[in-house]
Amino acid sequence: MRRFAVLALIVCLGTFGAFGAGKFLRIAFDAADLKTLDPHLAAATMDRAVVDMVFNGLVRYKPGDISAPFEPDLATSWEVSEDGLTWTFHLRPGVYFHPFEGYPDGYELTSEDVVYSLQKAADPGRSAYAGEYTGMTFVAVDKYTVQVKLEKPLPPSLMLPKFADYAGGFIVSKKAVEALGDEGFRTHPVGTGPFMFKEYSPLEKVVLVANPRYFRGKPKLDGVIVYYMPSLSAREAALETGQVDIIEGPPEQPWVEKMRAKPGVVVDTFGPGECAVLHFNMSKPPFDKLLIREAVAYALDREELLYTVGPDIADPLCSPVPPLLPGGLTCDEVGPLRYDVDRAKAKELLAKAGYPDGFSIEVVISERAEYLIPMQNIQAQLAEIGIDVKLKVVDHSSMHTLIRQDVNPMVLYVAWRPNADVFLTRFYHSYSIVVTGKKPDTNFSHLGGVDADGDGVIETIDPLIEAARTELDSERQVALWKEACEDILTLVAAYPLYIKKFVYARNPKVDYGYELKSTLALYPQINELTDIAG
Amino acid sequence: MRPRKTRRIWKGGENTPDSSITPRQRILRTFLKNRTAVIGAVIAVCVAGVAIFSPLIAPYSPVRQNVRYRFQPPQGAHIFGTDFYGRDVFSRVIYGARISLLVGTSSVLLGMVLGTAMGMVAAYRGGRLETLIMRAVDVMMSFPDEVLGIMIMVALGSGLFNLILAIAILMAPRFARLAYGPTLALRERDYVDAARAVGCSDIRVLFRHILPNIFGEVLVMSTLWTATAIRLEANLSFLGLGVSPPTPTWGNMIRTGLDHLTDAWWVSVFPGAAILVTVLAFNMLGDGLRDIADPKLRT
Numbered sequence: 120m121r122r123f124a125v126l127a128l129i130v131c132l133g134t135f136g137a138f139g140a141g142k143f144l145r146i147a148f149d150a151a152d153l154k155t156l157d158p159h160l161a162a163a164t165m166d167r168a169v170v171d172m173v174f175n176g177l178v179r180y181k182p183g184d185i186s187a188p189f190e191p192d193l194a195t196s197w198e199v200s201e202d203g204l205t206w207t208f209h210l211r212p213g214v215y216f217h218p219f220e221g222y223p224d225g226y227e228l229t230s231e232d233v234v235y236s237l238q239k240a241a242d243p244g245r246s247a248y249a250g251e252y253t254g255m256t257f258v259a260v261d262k263y264t265v266q267v268k269l270e271k272p273l274p275p276s277l278m279l280p281k282f283a284d285y286a287g288g289f290i291v292s293k294k295a296v297e298a299l300g301d302e303g304f305r306t307h308p309v310g311t312g313p314f315m316f317k318e319y320s321p322l323e324k325v326v327l328v329a330n331p332r333y334f335r336g337k338p339k340l341d342g343v344i345v346y347y348m349p350s351l352s353a354r355e356a357a358l359e360t361g362q363v364d365i366i367e368g369p370p371e372q373p374w375v376e377k378m379r380a381k382p383g384v385v386v387d388t389f390g391p392g393e394c395a396v397l398h399f400n401m402s403k404p405p406f407d408k409l410l411i412r413e414a415v416a417y418a419l420d421r422e423e424l425l426y427t428v429g430p431d432i433a434d435p436l437c438s439p440v441p442p443l444l445p446g447g448l449t450c451d452e453v454g455p456l457r458y459d460v461d462r463a464k465a466k467e468l469l470a471k472a473g474y475p476d477g478f479s480i481e482v483v484i485s486e487r488a489e490y491l492i493p494m495q496n497i498q499a500q501l502a503e504i505g506i507d508v509k510l511k512v513v514d515h516s517s518m519h520t521l522i523r524q525d526v527n528p529m530v531l532y533v534a535w536r537p538n539a540d541v542f543l544t545r546f547y548h549s550y551s552i553v554v555t556g557k558k559p560d561t562n563f564s565h566l567g568g569v570d571a572d573g574d575g576v577i578e579t580i581d582p583l584i585e586a587a588r589t590e591l592d593s594e595r596q597v598a599l600w601k602e603a604c605e606d607i608l609t610l611v612a613a614y615p616l617y618i619k620k621f622v623y624a625r626n627p628k629v630d631y632g633y634e635l636k637s638t639l640a641l642y643p644q645i646n647e648l649t650d651i652a653g
Numbered sequence: 654m655r656p657r658k659t660r661r662i663w664k665g666g667e668n669t670p671d672s673s674i675t676p677r678q679r680i681l682r683t684f685l686k687n688r689t690a691v692i693g694a695v696i697a698v699c700v701a702g703v704a705i706f707s708p709l710i711a712p713y714s715p716v717r718q719n720v721r722y723r724f725q726p727p728q729g730a731h732i733f734g735t736d737f738y739g740r741d742v743f744s745r746v747i748y749g750a751r752i753s754l755l756v757g758t759s760s761v762l763l764g765m766v767l768g769t770a771m772g773m774v775a776a777y778r779g780g781r782l783e784t785l786i787m788r789a790v791d792v793m794m795s796f797p798d799e800v801l802g803i804m805i806m807v808a809l810g811s812g813l814f815n816l817i818l819a820i821a822i823l824m825a826p827r828f829a830r831l832a833y834g835p836t837l838a839l840r841e842r843d844y845v846d847a848a849r850a851v852g853c854s855d856i857r858v859l860f861r862h863i864l865p866n867i868f869g870e871v872l873v874m875s876t877l878w879t880a881t882a883i884r885l886e887a888n889l890s891f892l893g894l895g896v897s898p899p900t901p902t903w904g905n906m907i908r909t910g911l912d913h914l915t916d917a918w919w920v921s922v923f924p925g926a927a928i929l930v931t932v933l934a935f936n937m938l939g940d941g942l943r944d945i946a947d948p949k950l951r952t
Contacts, residue, residue, distance in 0.1 A: 373724075373916060377916060427718075510898055510899075
């Protein structure tokens, strides 16, 4: 096996010599090949990574810290009209697109490119993120000014992420897309970022070279080579033998410990990661009773779960919106709504609800480790108070189909959403209730559609979510989101478990050039400041 | 797997047929002389004992987790160590014997009933029914066991009963083939004709006059195929198509330990050894029984 891995590596790196001369950073991803380098379609980690190096947004998240305020990127400044319906972005002059056929020196970015790019991002046929731009029109006021007109005002916390260096916000070159076609652009991206696309070898690698005209200055590296290596042992061997500098790791505690023990290897874990939350189906027994949901909440030991998935790769999560985002609550802020483990109390509540000996439920769960491992621990923990959880293990896509058909009494869901509004809307708004909602999505708890506490009234947080969505005062907006989170926890519609971080291992000589705490790029961002010592 | 010990049985003068002992006693004696079979039987009985009395033998619950004691190497309190969830591997191996033996024996039993009936009916009735049954058997036997097993499990879904059913479906064609040949020969025998002449129904002829004559061989092969069934159960469980967690089976234990084989070898190695020993025991027992049942060795 090891021999095969090394052989695969040699084949993989066969053409490495050609780029060995300069200071190239080599990063290997857990993927067999790229899917698309069109930033408006890229969703997988290995694609988002390349896109992140090649493109810019109008504004950007601070490298390494998504909770910091937005920084200028292609736009140097922006303002919003008094009625909140017109946003004006002032573009940075002298930003050049990377060279491509017909434009050997590239050309200067103007409002025409920005409008074209945003229109492409808003077109459902050409973008995976079109829903974000519904009801917006984009106008080029002059060469360096772009206006976005809205139907309803949006607060900055919800508006700016749509124009940041993430997903639909990446600005593409109009002339390059028109010259190459959407299909051609998928394997030949042209942007304004610190690194320029040079070549793509299918099933092997993408080579990027430094953009000497990058507006923040020439990158310290001469280029980046992105390798596609689906075998973990091949990636490990490549890192240990110095063939690559950074590898994507599996988010598993034993792997982190194993790699940390090796000399010359540094393991990075960073956010935002994915939030694991247990949703209770309040539309049918037994979880239609608040007492039973409270009993389960008191029976669960978040610490133990955290230990199961790995204390180095996961942080406790106590709020439906993670504290990393505005509107989220830390475990301290949540207070008694953490439901700290108390199994005697849990049993008492069960008895009060009429189930002194517990009960039995069947839960469909994915075979994937990120679902199956925590669910097996939940199963063992609930067995302590007499709840017998029978697991029906199915393949991952079957689980996603079945949970959306409302088959589960409780649903474990692991996901990241870009902001509090999306978290709350998709998981807890009545429109999103699975099967029966107006726009069925991932509201597995049926919050907003059922009487959650037995008082004869249907509980809902819809008004809070909707008020927060259009609240222009950010403090009031955050307060509304926090109130919604507290309501969810009071009703125990869901029990947040933990937030699982990303794991990469690197050569200690690699210096990212910034402090890596969290990034939406899903990989340790490589930018003009990144360097390799020696 | 040709008979090896038999030659010795024939060499000694003490083994010359003795009219004073009954056939049953003779079979028992031959069996006891066959060391392989005896060792196989002893181990198989031990495994069965472990399966039946697992709650008494296992020091811990096989499903109780204690993640803070994850991957403890084999030592005093946990002689086989602990797994990813801090569960006692020894207790899980002990309880795992239940599923392995339950699936191994019940699927073979079910396959035996189905397959033998199919083979006998096909041979006895002949005609289109024979073609239909035996060609279906051919088609099924043309698939490797694992491939067909996976196909059936994917169609049925995972779970204990489905696992038994799937392996039984895999076993049935073997038994059908086994029963078919001898039934074909017996059908032509005078005593069968005689039975028919006095008005016995087909079912009575099959059950009272043909079945007893082929049952010995069927029983012997079922022992051998139990070993195959145990191995198949482990394979399917290993692929995640078997019993749902947290129920321990040797196959799913190996699967969960595989990711950590270099750091925590004990999680996979002990259930692997359990499969090895059990499969070996049933193979030895089956081999020995086959030697005894071999008509060439009977006088």
